[in-house]
Amino acid sequence: MSAQDSLYRRLLVWLLLPLLGLGALMLFQAYLGARDTADRAFDRLLEASSLAIAEQVKWQDESLWLDLAPAALEMLATDAEERVFYALYNAQGEFITGNANLPGLSASDEQSLYYDNVTWNGQHLRVGVREARLEDWSQRERFEVRVAHTREGRERLTQDLFQGSLVRVAIMALLAACTLVLTIRFALSPLTRLRRAIRERDPRTLAPLELDLPRELAELRETLNELLARMRRVRANQERFIGDASHQLRTPLAGLSARAELALRQENPSLWRDALKAMQATSASTARLAVQLLSMTRLNNPETSPELVPLDLNQVARTATLGALGACHRDGIDLGVEAPEEETLIHGVSWQLEECLVNLIDNARRYGARRITVRVLTEPPTLEVEDDGPGIPAELRLMVLRPFFRGSDTGEGSGLGLAIVDSIARAHHARLTLHDASDGHGLRVSMRFTGDRS
Known part of the structure; x- marks a missing residue:
């Protein structure tokens, strides 16, 4: 920052930057939460659809047979009009029936139902795989039901949830910024009072400042008062020095004037000579005194x-x-x-x-x-x-x-x-x-x- 930036602006910037960073982090977390919520909601649909399909699997003519009711797929469809796919596979991984030959997933932790995001034929799908077996007393054939749909519904739900969070975070950020601005103004108000008190002071006075200030500014006030006290001592010394100097110079100058006046009243040249000798000695002493006064002034000036x-x-x-x-x-x-x-x-x-x-x-x-x-x-x-x-x-x-x-x-x-x-x-x-x-x-x-x- 430049030297002309105000303390108010510096505080505002350095406090708003973390606030903005925190707001960005909250928005990112809100987006992740909205996406996770949408995934869980639609995964429930995949779970329900896969369960409905698995309940319709029969053993007929020495093979697996599926008579799928339309309602099993309709529950996967939403107003986002995403595409819905399903497939039935036997224990050997052979395709039995379905509207798409969906890719399989690697099972983890021996779960009967698991999900994953895949890219298939240029489409981004969310695939759910359910491993099940026939419940007939004479057949315990294992099979696998795969269901999937495109991500339009998930993304729309994610956006809806995120927009709600965005509005709440924006309102919170606005309130926090307003509170921050008011707080900084209130916190700096004693500094403003101190500045006004110094600006409105008579430049000729060196009296101490008397202001009720917070501890940090009270220390600054005491430092200023100490400086004013030193300035009072310096001014007192200067005034005393000037008074002494004027007295020291006034005496020989008055003597010179008296000698000259006395000599002018005399008619004897020898008396004039004696007066001139005395005046010459006095003027030499006065010149030396003036030189010493200039030396003292120069030595006591910290600026030079x-x-x-x-x-x-x-x-x-x-x-x-x-x-x-x-x-x-x-x-x-x-x-x-x-x-x-x-x-x-x-x-x-x-x-x-x-x-x-x-x-x-x-x-x-x-x-x-x-x-x-x-x-x-x-x-x-x-x-x-x-x-x-x-x-x-x-x-x-x-x-x-x-x-x-x-x-x-x-x-x-x-x-x-x-x-x-x-x-x-x-x-x-x-x-x-x-x-x-x-x-x-x-x-x-x-x-x-x-x-x-x-």
Whole structure:
């Protein structure tokens, strides 16, 4: 079936097909029953005719003799005008008398009367054979009476009986189909109510659905409510993020405006220069904040998640370190890389991992580190950034992963760097942990890739 077929149509088709198959089987059984009934009825006529003929057989002039009354054959005739035949044979199988030399039948189970369908001279006959003997006290001669007629009467009776069954089966099938249609409509009515409730909802509301539904649809309703709850949480996070972002951007923009307004009131060029330097620093910080906001938005959008591809962590670490080397060199910071010679392969997105390392290096630089080491470990594949800065207290290490949370008011950070790192780690199914540095002074951030998923 095509994807556009309705559930109602699918149920109707898949329930009607067995029903039609059952109806066809019932019709076939009805036909077989009608044929068997017609055969039994006409076999009774053959039995009565053969018995009537056998009672007329006499022994006369040293041979079998038959004086057949017309009524014996008339009982075989019906309004179907089938042809009637009879014959008398002695114990040696020799034809004595009759209106046709009928073929014999093979006896079974030593029965005195047996029947079979034969084709004789191009005609389809039903033949009955009766084996009997004379009842005279002086003669016990055995003989055989064969009677037969064509099948027109049987076939007409079969058709009459089958047509009666056909009408009854057709009425039953019609009633069953009507019942099936009404039952399916009634069974799917809760689904229709659910569809209407969803369609009539205000697209701006994420309130849970409140409908009285059967158990199967109640599970679907609860699943939808769980989805709506997740959407409410996502929207709440987005609104909170937008509020925080607008607050974070509004502050430096207001500072820029105030600086410019203050500078315009001054006449001393040196004061203008100082104001321009402050405005340049504020604009650079604001530009970096805007870039981080765009990164957070892109990372948290599931519709734009790039495909994870094989890459070498060593190359990622060297590229990110090289990009941050200039800023660290200007600030007098020792930045280096420790990586094995062999490749350390994972499945990931290179630009995201490079941005992750750049944010960690930049955080360490802005919060007072003098030595920063980017490290690659192989078993399991791990990226680490270690510095000798002030570090982060253990009780704050989960909180600093939230957007706009800053562990201290010192430094130039925006509170987004570690949140971006956490988003990238989750996108790579990696485990992000924050520890004290190896010598106990500073911070070591580890991203351990526990299971690569392409």
